[in-house]
Amino acid sequence: MKRNQLLCNSFNHTGRRMWDPNTSNTMKERDTSNSTRAAEDCVSVSVAFPLIMMITGLVGNALAMLLVYKSYKKKENRRKQPFLLCIGSLALTDFTGQLLTSPIVISVYLSNRQWSKVDPSGNLCAFFGLSMTMFGLCPLFIANAMAIERTLAIRTPHWYASHMNTRATKIVLLCIWSGVLAFALMPIAGVGQYTLQWPGTWCFIGTGDQNAPGNIFFASTFASLGLVSLFVTFTCNLATIKALVSRCNAKSSASQSSKQWGRITLETMIQLMGIMCVLFACWSPLLVIMLKMISNHTSAEHCKTSTEQGSDLQKDCNVFLTAIRLASLNQILDPWVYLLLRQILLRKFCQVANAVSSCSHDGHKELPMILETEMNKAEG
Template identity: 25%
Template sequence: MASSNSSCRERTDVSGGSPSTSAVMFSVGVLGNVIALILLEIQRRKHPRSLFHVLVTSLVLTDLLGTFSVSPLVLTSYLTNASLLGMNENRLVCGHFAFAMTFLSMVTLGILLLMAVERWLSIGHPFCYEKTVRKGCGYGAVALVYLCGALFCAAPFLGFGKFVQYCPGTWCFIDMDPSESQHRAFNLIYASCLLSMIVCTVLCNASVIYHLSLMHRRLKAQRSSVRRLRGHRSISEEEEHLLLLGFMTIAFVICSLPLVIQIYRNTLNHQERHTNSVIPLLSLSANPIIDPWVFIILRSPVPRLIWEKICKSTKSNEKKQRVQSFHPVLLRTD
């Protein structure tokens, strides 16, 4: 079966579509990231900046960078009826678009993995965390993620991997159905990096959930340890961080997994021609829009009020049960 994208690879005009979807995505993405940054700044002024706060801010800034890197080019392409290749003769616009898509997808997941590792160290290994981990580690780790992502995603400019244009001429990304062996190797490494980071993030979150459950059991068994635990960091705050990280991870998995699956399917079965669908690219570009709104919703007062009411009702029920269990004893002593 011939690839449906072959007619758009060298096209210099837009072959259809509407700019309204891209305009809405761009507006929602910018608005969400700006609101998220404002909330982070308000939180920074109220509380000392933590390592987790540094990583969340880096993630929001990365999403904002991704929105401004690709969406204006799509809108310009529609308005001028010129594809990304048709905007200039040396393919720089298409190369920039494809590099931004691959680079920011890796960096976003890399920062999510850093957040998961930070939670895993903070909850599972608190002594090591307090002794060795500082805010400066976060800045250095984010810089390293950016550097590694930039070096790897620049490889197609040197012939290892290939950037191509996708229909309707407003998208450029790596060739997901290459014929050359070096391009297939680049695709496998790229997809394997995404999949490995997803698996490691999920495992770290699972470990955090396990350690939080152990902390709850210790609290129930020994009520006197509450003050010591609160002196370090409250369990409710850890649960808020885990909830935010968990939903952001779920959003990225939903947005990126279709792309990973298609790259694996096309690369491993390269003898059969596949249809290059733009749907995985659309889902991948939706992640910078979803992330800030997940943060806004989960950091708003409404979820906290609901959580506080649940905790209060749980505590009141436990208190009633304790009173009822002691009531027969009080009757016998009278």
């Protein structure tokens, strides 16, 4: 196993197994045969990662869209329609992003990581980079819209009820999609560039070429917009949690309403904390490493030569690759954090917890209905 791993690493860095010219022909043939098998093993192992991510992401987001559609059609959920529109749009955005990018990555892996075989003209690289930018920023901005919507619903319910509607939500979502698309098209218009990234299986924003017009501006703007989005989401979610806790404490501790609000507050706090943890864990490494590489005038497309130079660039490139995989993982986790986790796992957990605490059979049956009614009031 260790020998195959060494062969795999050598093949990835140089494209061929290094051998001593003074060795015998038999050893050369055996080494070449081992290199070929190791290369095939690398491809087979590597392609499993994007394939599993694509299937998991598509299934999760498709399930989320189905649940949102069913909830959206219910008359009793009219006050929740703006929130449901945001969740459905987030799932649709993540679904489309994975549908456009994952098959390309899988094709490159199946071609022994030779991008030129899949994209001899280079146009596919620009499309891939545009898709990565478009479907990277859109979920962040939609998360902002959802965080702001939730804050307004909890802190200013009267203003929210009179001003927030599905038409306004659709306008906001349309502005997000069109604005991010216009930004992602800037390299096509000559400002910035999309380049092939280490290890040659994906394309993204170049960070090191100072000669490309507007390249540093475009890359730093992307990273800055992402960090601002994280900050806005974090601030709004904290404000929502604070408002929920204050509203819960304001109620009489002896009343049934207070107990219901305690459950609602705990459930919502868990969800909001989960949202913040997932966003920061998935996106902050990529955005920070991008700013670092921009300040150092380095780029991941130079990683193929860094092993020969023995520099620290290869470490940054490996971190950058891990960071982009974490950001891609966010597309898989989004539907579970925003919708599936809350409606399936958390409510089942509340039911099981109340059953264990010797609640009456009738009260246990009525609990989900009570929680749903109170949650509608809290979000509407």
